[in-house]
Amino acid sequence: MFCTSCHGLKADGINPPMDAKTAAMSFGVVPPDLSNVASFTDKKFLFHFIKDPAKASEFKKISMPPMGLNDEQIADIIAYLESTAKKVHGAELFKEACGRCHSAKYQKIYAETPPENLKKYLGKVPPDLSITMKAKGEHYLVSFINKPQALLPGTSMPRVGLNQEATEELMKYLDEISDPYKEQRQKIGMIVLLYMLVMVGLTYAWKKKIWKNIH
Ligand code: HEC
Ligand code: HEC
Incomplete structure (x- = not known):
């Protein structure tokens, strides 16, 4: 398959033809591994x-x-890619779909392509996406990855054609990472609620005891 003159396909034991550094220098960006692309x-x-x-x-x-x-020929290649594709979720999906260009530093995910190569290729270093959900909102993000030119005319971000399921998965992930304290806050909320319940119970028991003494 001549795709593998540039891309790796690990699911079939095919390593990328060159290391990431050489690939980044040759293409401006590291070509993604094709094992799972057909799933998302x-x-x-x-x-x-x-x-x-x-x-x-x-x-x-x-x-x-x-x-x-x-x-x-294209249909054959797609059928082949479908046969190797496994579903990927969360951080893995992010890395496979966006990670050749974007980092999410708070998650310790760093773009596969060195920034200087990306800058040369795309005119600028793609922004970190750690808190992009908070900054841009889901509606904008979904529209942007499907139609970058419509929202940011002249942009060098290529359209990434995620399917609907992968779009939803990725949005869920970006939402989770953009608010890392959400879970913690919810936990604290539960503890406060429990504490209040216990206090109400204790107060009630105490009152009951006082009333008993009075009567
Ligand atoms: C000459 C090298 C080269 C060849 C040959 C090549 N590709 Fe690529 N491909 C790239 C590079 C570089 C990128 C990343 C481009 C970018 O993101 O700007 C890429 C990106 C992709 C993507 C990601 C698209 C997306 O929307 O995220 C897919 C899928 C892909 N290639 C499939 C294929 C298939 C299938 C073949 C064979 C039919 C193939 N490529 C052949 C260099 C190549
Ligand atoms: C080939 C590299 C490349 C890939 C792959 C890529 N991006 Fe980008 N992205 C860019 C560049 C370059 C910019 C800066 C665009 C600009 O300012 O013109 C950008 C900008 C963005 C922005 C900011 C948009 C704004 O309004 O400022 C978001 C959000 C974004 N990308 C999300 C994604 C997501 C999500 C994925 C994966 C599904 C992805 N990108 C894949 C190169 C890429």
Whole structure:
């Protein structure tokens, strides 16, 4: 499969043809491993992306070239990618779908491509996404990854064609990490509530005791 002249496909034991540093220097970005892409990428998008990467991603300078494959060949490749694809969740999904360009430093996730290569390739270093959900909100994020050009004309972020399930998964993850104290706060809330219940109980018992003495 000629995709593996640039991409790794670990699920099938195929390592990337070059190390991350060399790949980043050659392409401006480390080409993602293809093992699981079919599980989180929209099938139609994948088809159009393989056919014409620049057009489908809306990023004219994308460094994956069109390969002149016909529809049948593309369908075969997609069927093959579907056979290797496992579902990925949370941090793994983030790393596989966005992690070649973006970091989430609070989660200790660092972009696979060195920032200087990304800057050269994309004109700027992609922002850290640790708290992006708080800053941008889910509605904007979903629209942005599906149609970056519509929201940020001229942007160099390529369209990432996530399918609906993966979009929801990723939003859930970005929401969780953008508010790391949420769980802790909820726990504290429960403790306060329990404490109050115990106090009410004790006060009641105490009152009952006093009344008993009076009567
Ligand atoms: C000449 C090298 C090269 C070849 C050959 C190549 N790719 Fe890529 N591919 C890349 C690079 C570089 C990227 C990352 C581009 C970016 O994110 O700007 C990429 C990205 C991708 C993505 C991610 C798309 C997304 O939306 O996130 C998929 C899927 C993909 N390639 C599939 C394939 C398939 C399938 C083949 C074979 C038919 C193939 N590639 C052949 C270099 C290549
Ligand atoms: C090929 C590299 C690349 C990939 C892959 C990528 N991004 Fe980006 N992203 C960028 C760049 C470059 C920018 C800066 C865009 C700009 O300011 O024009 C950006 C900006 C963003 C922003 C900020 C938008 C704004 O309004 O300022 C968000 C949010 C974002 N990306 C989310 C994602 C998510 C989520 C994924 C994965 C599903 C992803 N990106 C995948 C390169 C990438």
